[in-house]
Amino acid sequence: MERIKIAVCGDDRHCLQIMENKIVQNVNRKYKNKIQVDQYDRHVDLNLIAQQYDVICFNDHFIKAFAMTDRKEVVLSLKRKIKTYYVDDIYYVEADMKNTHIWLEQSEVIEPLSFHEIKSLLEGENFIQIHRSYLVNCKHIRSIDNCLAYMKNGACLPISKYRKTDVYQQWKSYLQTFGSNG
Secondary structure (H helix, E strand, O other): OOOEEEEEEOOOHHHHHHHHHHHHHHHHHHHOOOEEEEEEOOOOOHHHHHOOOOEEEEOHHHHHHHHHHOOOEEEEEOOOOEEEEEHHHOOEEEEEOOEEEEEOOOOEEEEOOOHHHHHHHOOOOOEEEEEOOEEEEHHHEEEEEOOEEEEOOOOEEEOOOOOHHHHHHHHHHHHHHHOOOO
């Protein structure tokens, strides 16, 4: 039988040592010293170690930190700079002539992009165009009532009467797929 390779990943070296000791105590009885346990912190490239190990164990803090690094970003190429925003942080986007207002939880950023440009960048990211001037992140819609979308940051946005049916259907589909927590 080949040696079983196990990686333990986490933030706290003491917790990692405890995890390793428990694995060695419990697994060694059955496999008689045919295991190898290595410890890694949050800076490890999981893609590299995933191929080298039979089992990878995580502590809770590491799982939360790893989930944060897996967030999708939208990249805006502006005239002399490049900006990035986490898709989940964008509540909605509002058109304003040649600029676009990007609304986050408690702030607004104005970017010199057309609404069409930002809409194409956010395509496939669970945003719904509710009005000719508004694109909203389904994750941040609290409720929809009549012709208004109520956002989790307190904003109340108009829904075009021509888009109303599509908006309801798209949001309903989103909720059925992802639930209310997105």
